[in-house]
Amino acid sequence: MPGRDYAVDLRQGDMYLGAGFLLTRCYVLTADHCLRRLTDHDDRVSVCFESGTTLEGCVRRRVADADLAIVEILHPQDVPFTLPNADHARRGDRWRGLHRPLLSDPDLGGLVDAYAVKYHCEGGDFIEAIQLAVEQTLGDYSGYSGGPVEKATPGSDGAVIGILIEQYPDRQDARRSANVLFAATIHEALSRFEYFSTGHLHRVLKDPSTAPPGTSAQGVDSDPDAVMDRTETVLVRLKEWSDRGLLDPAQVVSLAMQAGRAMIDGTLGGEDTGERRNAR
Numbered sequence: 001m002p003g004r005d006y007a008v009d010l011r012q013g014d015m016y017l018g019a020g021f022l023l024t025r026c027y028v029l030t031a032d033h034c035l036r037r038l039t040d041h042d043d044r045v046s047v048c049f050e051s052g053t054t055l056e057g058c059v060r061r062r063v064a065d066a067d068l069a070i071v072e073i074l075h076p077q078d079v080p081f082t083l084p085n086a087d088h089a090r091r092g093d094r095w096r097g098l099h100r101p102l103l104s105d106p107d108l109g110g111l112v113d114a115y116a117v118k119y120h121c122e123g124g125d126f127i128e129a130i131q132l133a134v135e136q137t138l139g140d141y142s143g144y145s146g147g148p149v150e151k152a153t154p155g156s157d158g159a160v161i162g163i164l165i166e167q168y169p170d171r172q173d174a175r176r177s178a179n180v181l182f183a184a185t186i187h188e189a190l191s192r193f194e195y196f197s198t199g200h201l202h203r204v205l206k207d208p209s210t211a212p213p214g215t216s217a218q219g220v221d222s223d224p225d226a227v228m229d230r231t232e233t234v235l236v237r238l239k240e241w242s243d244r245g246l247l248d249p250a251q252v253v254s255l256a257m258q259a260g261r262a263m264i265d266g267t268l269g270g271e272d273t274g275e276r277r278n279a280r
Contacts, residue, residue, distance in 0.1 A: 006084045007098045007148055009048040010057075010071065012038060017045065019099040019146035020071060021160065023196075024237065025079050028057060028071040029189055031146040031165045032064050032123065047073055055079065063192050065125035067165045068184060070193050085240055086186040087159035089115045089130060089151055097164060099147030108144060109152060110135040110179075112161075119182055121166055128188040130162045134179040141167045141177050149183045162186060190241075 006022040010030060018034025028047055038045070043059040060072040073079060089095070089112045097108035110133045119129035132149065134141070149162040162183030170176040190196040 005050070007050070010034060010146070011046045011048060012042070012044070013046075016101075019101075019144065019164075020047070021098070021146075021148040021163070022079065022083055023070075023186075023189065025083060026073055026076040027060070027195060028073065029146075029163055030069050030071060031163065032062050032067045032069040033165075034146045035059060035062065035069055045071060047071065053078075061193055061195070063123075065123045066127050066184070066188070066192055067121050067123040068163070068189055068192050070195065083237065084148065084150075085157060085159035087151055087157075087161055088185075088187075089161040091115060093156075093161075094152040094154075095130075095132060095149050095161065096152040097144060097147050098150055099144060099164075101143030105143070106136050106138070108134055108136055108141070108181075113180070115161075116185060116187075121182070121184075128185045129165075130183045130185060132164075132181045132183060134181055137179045139170070139176040141181060144181075160186060163189060 008020050008022070008028060010017040010020050010028070015037060017037055018030060020028040020030035020034070023029040035045075038059070045057045045059060047055045047057040049055075055078055056074045057071040058074060060070045062069040091112055091114055093112040093115075095109060095112055100107060112130060113133050114131040116128050117131055118126050119131075121127050121129070130149065145164055145166070147164050148160045149164055151157075151159055151161050162185050164181060164183045166182040167177035168180040168182065170178045
């Protein structure tokens with residue numbers, strides 16, 4: 001069950017797939033192995049929020065070797081929740097998991113043992129990961145993967161620091177897991193998907209028709225107030241990601257200018273917008 005506004009369950013019909021969380025208003029980040037039970041040739045999933053809201057999603061990109069995947073919410077204007085902040089962690093920080101497979105399952109939490117370690121994940125690739133010590137020695141942590149890991153150090157703002165992907169095996173009993181978990185960092189996740197590259201953001205902000213099929217350029221409300229709200233969200237998120245070292249600061253100013261220009265064209269019916277519409 002989701003534990004915060006931006007934590008979600010992913011389902012296909014009546015089948016529970018796993019956890020995920022909103023990385024942006026359009027995209028849910030999850031662990032790729034959570035999607036292994038998808039019906040053949042059907043990449044549509046239900047994105048279920050704690051409030052009971054369920055939105056339609058589509059698996060847009062899978063990176064199996066890093067055990068990461070992106071699900072796009074097909075109608076992002078219906079997402080009613082505040083997006084999470086993202087941050088780095090330090091050794092000794094407290095952390096908490098924001099997702100429980102069932103309401104009868106305990107919350108997870110503990111201490112950050114190591115941050116930004118090079119880790120050879122089960123998917124086969126080396127990723128930037130966080131090593132987490134878990135205070136709840138369950139012996140089996142299945143069902144928690146894909147959920148967000150949030151900084152819980154007193155005085156912190158509760159920002160997300162990673163996505164839970166893997167359990168370390170108990171060396172004395174292969175049927176159990178040790179109380180050591182690994183989470184991919186947010187930086188690792190952003191670097192794995194073209195949707196979050198500065199080059200892609202430049203192209204989409206300059207001309208939404210260049211967005212990959214099914215991205216947020218499609219199906220978005222054209223109401224001027226909604227356009228301005230979305231642009232403000234983009235600008236705030238760009239600044240936060242820049243301040244936290246998750247995006248190259250040298251690119252953020254240009255991206256912000258492109259976002260502002262797109263907003264003006266969209267709300268005032270600028271000439272560029274008309275030309276792009278005629279070209280489609």
